[in-house]
Amino acid sequence: MRRILQAVIFLFCTTAVLPVGSGVASGAQGAGEADLARQVLAETNLARTAPQRYANYLREFRKRFVGKAYRVPGTFNMVMTSEGTKALDEAVRYLARQRPVPALSWSPGLAEAADDLVREQTASGETGHGDAGGIKGRIEDHGSWTSTIGENISYGPDTARMVVMGLIIDDGVRNRGHRKNIFNRAFATAGAACGPHPVYRTICVMDFAGGFKER
Template sequence: MKKTIRLSVLMLLLPALCPAQSTSSSYLSELEREVVAELNFARQKPADYAKLVAARLQHFNGKLYEPPGEIAVITKEGKKAAQEAVRFLQRARTLPPFQPSRGMSRAASDHVRDQGPKGRLQHEGTDGSQPWDRVNRYGDWRVTVGENIAYGEKSARDIVIGLIVDDGVSNRGHRKNIFNPEFLAVGVAFGPHKKYGTMCVIDFAGGFIERK
């Protein structure tokens, strides 16, 4: 058996202009680029993405998710959360793609390096920093900022589907972050985690001005 866990946080600021982001993402690892692509697939073609989630329903056995050839995952809601996610995606409207940000990805990476070796499971850094503090190290965020963290997943698709299904999270906060129309910029970092094996930090903002 394996367990996965997800954390979500959101902060709002007064509206402001949202500068365009760089489309280059060479600073990201292959898996991190795949996470950005997967997020954008879900935002731009939610009805198609619903089919990917629906295909997983057959692998539930009560509260166990048992994908073929993989370790079974203990869920809190069973297939109920996945079914609800499918309905959400089928009704969702198309949203603009996220533009990757180097500075925001550095902020996400800071948190992976801080939390991973210690096996911590929270948005607050060991220095007391919150997601908006870490993002501010590398530039200025606009409109709103948020953060999703996924633990224990090894592929971009599993990371993103897990966040969209949002099993056990009553307000579906991770899903709300992904489909928040005010979020236009994204930073991603993936790395090892002492307790769950892996962690992926995804920072969101309405816009971001990179510090030069």
């Protein structure tokens, strides 16, 4: 029986983020954004296949915290979190006991479904999983899926490491749904897309499936 996993959003709310100017393009991903999308999948696969190794990246990241805020790598910008190091420490414990799961294959069709949402929100400045039909409708516009589907959305981070660490830490998300999606063994394939966002500067969308056949 097919089922749709709860789609979840990761909002990186930072006091340093400023709105992008109105000249942001609303077309398809640029070369740099396409590279970032591929890097996000590669980083996700690193976490899936070597969770104990990945825990070390979180331990190192913890040093950037001052209270509930942390400094963004390479900048003087501080980001205020909801839970501070509590969520990070929980994520480290999770990774320490997490068994490796197989790497996800890249799906062009799922990447196109993710890009549909990126382009829509680049133009609108909105957040969330889109209009009626949401993730299921967007994915089925590009092919047929099997077993299960899911979606993660990151707003703010502009490097693959920060995107994936943030989703694994899952600050402020009670059920840690992003983390569950990343380590879900039922997912075998995924696609990603990234682009500019007029409020949060960067949006990255990952769509997952147990299997996917492009049209």
